[in-house]
Amino acid sequence: MMKNDMSKIIENKHICDNIFELVVLSDIVPLPGQFYMIKGLNGDYLLPRPISVHNYQDGKLRLLYRVSGHGTDQISRMKVNDNIQVLGPLGNGFDIALLNGKIAIVGGGIGIAPLLYLMKNIESKKPDVYLGFKDETFCLEGFGPNRNELIVVTEDGNTGHKGYVTDFINVKDYDIVITCGPEIMMEKIIRACLEKNVEVYASMEKRMACGVGACLGCVINTKNGNKRVCKDGPVFNGTDLTV
Amino acid sequence: MMKNDMSKIIENKHICDNIFELVVLSDIVPLPGQFYMIKGLNGDYLLPRPISVHNYQDGKLRLLYRVSGHGTDQISRMKVNDNIQVLGPLGNGFDIALLNGKIAIVGGGIGIAPLLYLMKNIESKKPDVYLGFKDETFCLEGFGPNRNELIVVTEDGNTGHKGYVTDFINVKDYDIVITCGPEIMMEKIIRACLEKNVEVYASMEKRMACGVGACLGCVINTKNGNKRVCKDGPVFNGTDLTV
Amino acid sequence: MANLKVDFLGKVFKNPVVAASGTFGFGEEYNDIYDVGLLGGISSKGLTLKSKQGNEGIRLWETPMGLMNSIGLQNPGVESFISREINIMKQYKTNVIANLGGNTLDDYLIGVKLLNDSEVDIIELNISCPNVKEGGMAFGIKADIAYNTVKAVREICRKPLMVKLSPNAESIPEMAAACEEAGADALSLINTINAMAIDIYARKSVFNNYYAGLSGPAVKPIALRMVHQSAKAVKIPVCGMGGISSGVDAIEFIMAGASIIQVGTANFVKADSCLDIIKELDEFLDSQGIRDIKEITGII
Amino acid sequence: MANLKVDFLGKVFKNPVVAASGTFGFGEEYNDIYDVGLLGGISSKGLTLKSKQGNEGIRLWETPMGLMNSIGLQNPGVESFISREINIMKQYKTNVIANLGGNTLDDYLIGVKLLNDSEVDIIELNISCPNVKEGGMAFGIKADIAYNTVKAVREICRKPLMVKLSPNAESIPEMAAACEEAGADALSLINTINAMAIDIYARKSVFNNYYAGLSGPAVKPIALRMVHQSAKAVKIPVCGMGGISSGVDAIEFIMAGASIIQVGTANFVKADSCLDIIKELDEFLDSQGIRDIKEITGII
Numbered sequence A, B: 001m002m003k004n005d006m007s008k009i010i011e012n013k014h015i016c017d018n019i020f021e022l023v024v025l026s027d028i029v030p031l032p033g034q035f036y037m038i039k040g041l042n043g044d045y046l047l048p049r050p051i052s053v054h055n056y057q058d059g060k061l062r063l064l065y066r067v068s069g070h071g072t073d074q075i076s077r078m079k080v081n082d083n084i085q086v087l088g089p090l091g092n093g094f095d096i097a098l099l100n101g102k103i104a105i106v107g108g109g110i111g112i113a114p115l116l117y118l119m120k121n122i123e124s125k126k127p128d129v130y131l132g133f134k135d136e137t138f139c140l141e142g143f144g145p146n147r148n149e150l151i152v153v154t155e156d157g158n159t160g161h162k163g164y165v166t167d168f169i170n171v172k173d174y175d176i177v178i179t180c181g182p183e184i185m186m187e188k189i190i191r192a193c194l195e196k197n198v199e200v201y202a203s204m205e206k207r208m209a210c211g212v213g214a215c216l217g218c219v220i221n222t223k224n225g226n227k228r229v230c231k232d233g234p235v236f237n238g239t240d241l242t243v
Numbered sequence C, D: 001m002a003n004l005k006v007d008f009l010g011k012v013f014k015n016p017v018v019a020a021s022g023t024f025g026f027g028e029e030y031n032d033i034y035d036v037g038l039l040g041g042i043s044s045k046g047l048t049l050k051s052k053q054g055n056e057g058i059r060l061w062e063t064p065m066g067l068m069n070s071i072g073l074q075n076p077g078v079e080s081f082i083s084r085e086i087n088i089m090k091q092y093k094t095n096v097i098a099n100l101g102g103n104t105l106d107d108y109l110i111g112v113k114l115l116n117d118s119e120v121d122i123i124e125l126n127i128s129c130p131n132v133k134e135g136g137m138a139f140g141i142k143a144d145i146a147y148n149t150v151k152a153v154r155e156i157c158r159k160p161l162m163v164k165l166s167p168n169a170e171s172i173p174e175m176a177a178a179c180e181e182a183g184a185d186a187l188s189l190i191n192t193i194n195a196m197a198i199d200i201y202a203r204k205s206v207f208n209n210y211y212a213g214l215s216g217p218a219v220k221p222i223a224l225r226m227v228h229q230s231a232k233a234v235k236i237p238v239c240g241m242g243g244i245s246s247g248v249d250a251i252e253f254i255m256a257g258a259s260i261i262q263v264g265t266a267n268f269v270k271a272d273s274c275l276d277i278i279k280e281l282d283e284f285l286d287s288q289g290i291r292d293i294k295e296i297t298g299i300i
């Protein structure tokens, strides 16, 4: 079941840099890794934008997004009480039941967005969390050090370790690695895991139109043929991917 | 000289019904009857909207507008401090030097917008003011009864006289009549004036693209051939018009 | 409640709103959002004789109020359609239109033969595909090639045959007339308009195939003109589309001569756009005191 | 500061940005807003041999990110242009392009003869006007008619001759090649696309002439495709236009093969759009380390 609705904006807050958090009411409890197609009502752009669930609690859906172009810029200008179009939850999400053993979560930049809600859902499994940023870090609190091991890496060493997050994780230490972030980061992680026979799940990104699996605009090549990121993903098992 | 600029919005106030007042800073003192091409920056419409100067004082330009479609709706949603595109002042405006003798100003609905600033500019000439509305009246204060004779007419008799403003003016009583409002109202006034040999000036409306006289999209037929409402008008002498 | 029901090629459409080919899959994804049985019909994803993987590279690109796509007809093939997807479509209580493409005349003919024995209500022959025998120029560009294709298909086709015109045709009125003469029962138009986008930083065309198809509100004024031209050029009914996003848009197409309409890109903009359009059609007719939508079909 | 200077038909354009015909009058109105001498050139309002009053009824209509117009070539006529308006244009230190329309071949020929002796830098032959001798079909639809027209004009024309193509042409590559063969020195495109709008309440077409011309950002992807096709089809230089509103748009057209570009509808959206575009061109080139705009012309 998915919801196609006008929702009133509860919050649309500037977090830092070009990162914002949008909060809307939503009845449906999403799975971690699922996403929503979001569109302002009076924008001069056509297609809704895919944004992952960042957190969900007590009917409040939180979406963390980076202003990276025209559509997200328009969304960031919307005010509390404005109506916004929210279609979702969409996609497969992570299959929590499969996530057992020693788990690492590896996020990069705005790719950390879906990982907070994932973490909350597998907190009892005490995953280690690796987060990489360019310079400014954001939303670290949620992943809080009292909850699990938190390794923060910035390219300039501003906060935490200096370098790339991929240099600070030894995938062999884990049974399962979960990753979301820039393509190049995910590729490195996936390759390392496949080499070491570590189970790996990645949340993929592709331009979308329908977001529900109808237009075939968002397919990726997998070992089992074309798969739709919006419907068959966005979460894929690394063994299916052709990296 | 005209200005083509991004201006910061000082005020964008709901007056009543679907009437709003927009206030921006502007260095150039406009002539009464001139107008501006107004456009929000992120709207999903292409063409700026022509809006008359409603008032101008101390560098503050006031525009009174009715939300009647998509563009004006978008303008009405803009907030204080947002940037807005303002091109103007444009058009000929009223030639104050020509306005002598006993003057009547006849406005209808949102057509009263340009008449307040006109009135302020010819206050010393003590014009009589006739204003017609459908039901709710607005912005009457500016035309204040202490300044001149003010005759208010509403179709439902809610405020002032009941009926059409055209039924309450005897154009013969005046040397000059100035009108702005719905086409049908202006036509009646112009015809009456031409019949009675009373000088009459009307502010005309046409769809516009450039607003500066270049595209020839806004022409009206006059006795002297096609005239551009944006450049040769919007104020026309009744004797030129083919009503 | 005005009467929105339309007879089209002998089928009853409960309203004139049909989901456009390629934008609605085989209906099942949108049926998770609303009951797609409320639509007048659904046109299937474009089918080819053999299954196709479609194009590599970027498949979607947004333009000002438009969408470019280069899906490349990814589809399961006619045989799979007949054994599987048609059953999905058939469970929704609405008309099932099979959109059929092909690169050779034989592709079309074999495909039609297979569909003849299926449960599809209407075949929509998509003649915008590149014609491999004619050097890649689409069947839908030159009226004489279209005529031959449609005529051959007509001879073996036992389903109502609707031919989908390409806006890239040399002349829309000539193309429309040629398809009518060749035996089409109806026309549908427009397919997407050939267009281009360039990634100026990468210094290359966004799409691997250079050009891609433009759809959405941006093309509506062009589509409306072409639908009007077609409706004037032929006596067979016309199914209009191209940028329809609202009841007002739909009414424009109907007044211009479309008996039914299709909605494509608007499904992406808002998933239940088709329902909004049906509602707005009804409201418009009521507000104007029109009791039957057929009263205004082609009045311009 | 990259080099934006372009040689085009033997004239020096200080930058490739030209104000498009019909959107800029004869330059004087926009010169009240900024120094139009900063532009690469200005194309005049479309001229006809005799003055024209243009069309009755609504002349402008907004569409999603587009503009429809039906001005109907209101203009003072070639003779008035030569005695009056050209002098206005000539005071701005930029190239003056005379855009010339006509309903018969004779109109064109007499017009060109008059312009031969004037100070215009380039003649832009607009072949989108309805050809009265051919029953109202525009000169610019069929390549053979265009060929004959351009050839006849070429024989008497002593100015650089740029032929402005209509996007409604049956085939853009064939049309481009025909005009080149007939002796055109350059091509410009696109003119507006035939389109329609309906006032559903009045139940009639918005425009008295039924159809009108669509321009603006909505048509950009189509225009870009046509400019690319033309540039590939001919060796003569191409002037590209259609929906250009930003430096990025302009670069796309230049990469697709346009040596210079024109800006039309964008002037209405923001009066000094041309200046913004020139600035953005410069910034893009600098940011990419490109020292001369010619390095990227037609690289796709």
Ligand SMILES: Cc1cc2nc3c(=O)[nH]c(=O)nc-3n(C[C@H](O)[C@H](O)[C@H](O)COP(=O)(O)OP(=O)(O)OC[C@H]3O[C@@H](n4cnc5c(N)ncnc54)[C@H](O)[C@@H]3O)c2cc1C
Binding pocket: A035, A047, A048, A049, A050, A051, A052, A053, A063, A064, A065, A066, A067, A068, A069, A070, A071, A072, A073, A110, A113, A114, A204, A205, A206, A207, A208, A229, A234, C062
């Ligand atoms: C499943 C999924 C989940 C996502 N979750 C988040 C999230 O939680 N937070 C967040 O900030 N971003 C997320 N993204 C990326 C986000 O969708 C894009 O950054 C956004 O669409 C860019 O739109 P724009 O208006 O800023 O850019 P524009 O340049 O205006 O976009 C133009 C078009 O390109 C598409 N596009 C551009 N960049 C991307 C991209 N990286 N991925 C997919 N489409 C793109 C847009 O959707 C749009 O159709 C997610 C993407 C996917 C596919």
Ligand SMILES: Cc1cc2nc3c(=O)[nH]c(=O)nc-3n(C[C@H](O)[C@H](O)[C@H](O)COP(=O)(O)OP(=O)(O)OC[C@H]3O[C@@H](n4cnc5c(N)ncnc54)[C@H](O)[C@@H]3O)c2cc1C
Binding pocket: B035, B047, B048, B049, B050, B051, B052, B053, B063, B064, B065, B066, B067, B068, B069, B070, B071, B072, B073, B110, B113, B114, B204, B205, B206, B207, B208, B229, B234, D062
């Ligand atoms: C010289 C002049 C001065 C004006 N002064 C004022 C004023 O002070 N206050 C005010 O409220 N209105 C004024 N108007 C009318 C105002 O411009 C229109 O109401 C407005 O453009 C409608 O835009 P929209 O976005 O609401 O409607 P839409 O329906 O979205 O407009 C679509 C297109 O039609 C044009 N259009 C629609 N209605 C009109 C109209 N009545 N006149 C001209 N173009 C129209 C729009 O400009 C736009 O290009 C003036 C018009 C002119 C010509």
Ligand SMILES: Cc1cc2nc3c(=O)[nH]c(=O)nc-3n(C[C@H](O)[C@H](O)[C@H](O)COP(=O)(O)O)c2cc1C
Binding pocket: A215, A217, C020, C021, C022, C023, C045, C046, C047, C067, C069, C071, C073, C099, C126, C164, C190, C191, C192, C214, C215, C216, C217, C219, C241, C242, C243, C244, C262, C263, C264, C265, C266
């Ligand atoms: C993503 C996408 C895929 C499409 N696939 C097909 C197709 O397979 N067969 C076909 O005939 N038309 C296809 N079309 C064209 C549409 O059916 C329709 O003709 C066109 O998009 C214009 O309508 P619209 O503006 O409402 O989208 C496709 C359009 C889009 C946007």
Ligand SMILES: Cc1cc2nc3c(=O)[nH]c(=O)nc-3n(C[C@H](O)[C@H](O)[C@H](O)COP(=O)(O)O)c2cc1C
Binding pocket: B215, B217, D020, D021, D022, D023, D045, D046, D047, D067, D069, D071, D073, D099, D126, D164, D190, D191, D192, D214, D215, D216, D217, D219, D241, D242, D243, D244, D262, D263, D264, D265, D266
């Ligand atoms: C109001 C208007 C008037 C036009 N008049 C002419 C004309 O007289 N001659 C001509 O060749 N093109 C004319 N055009 C077409 C433009 O020059 C240009 O080819 C077209 O608008 C596409 O460019 P654009 O999208 O940048 O506007 C006109 C366009 C508009 C919008």
Ligand code: FES
Binding pocket: A207, A208, A209, A210, A211, A212, A213, A214, A215, A216, A217, A218, A219, A228, A229, A230, A231
């Ligand atoms: S976005 Fe349409 S199939 Fe994925």
Ligand code: FES
Binding pocket: B207, B208, B209, B210, B211, B212, B213, B214, B215, B216, B217, B218, B219, B228, B229, B230, B231
């Ligand atoms: S709006 Fe362009 S001439 Fe008046």
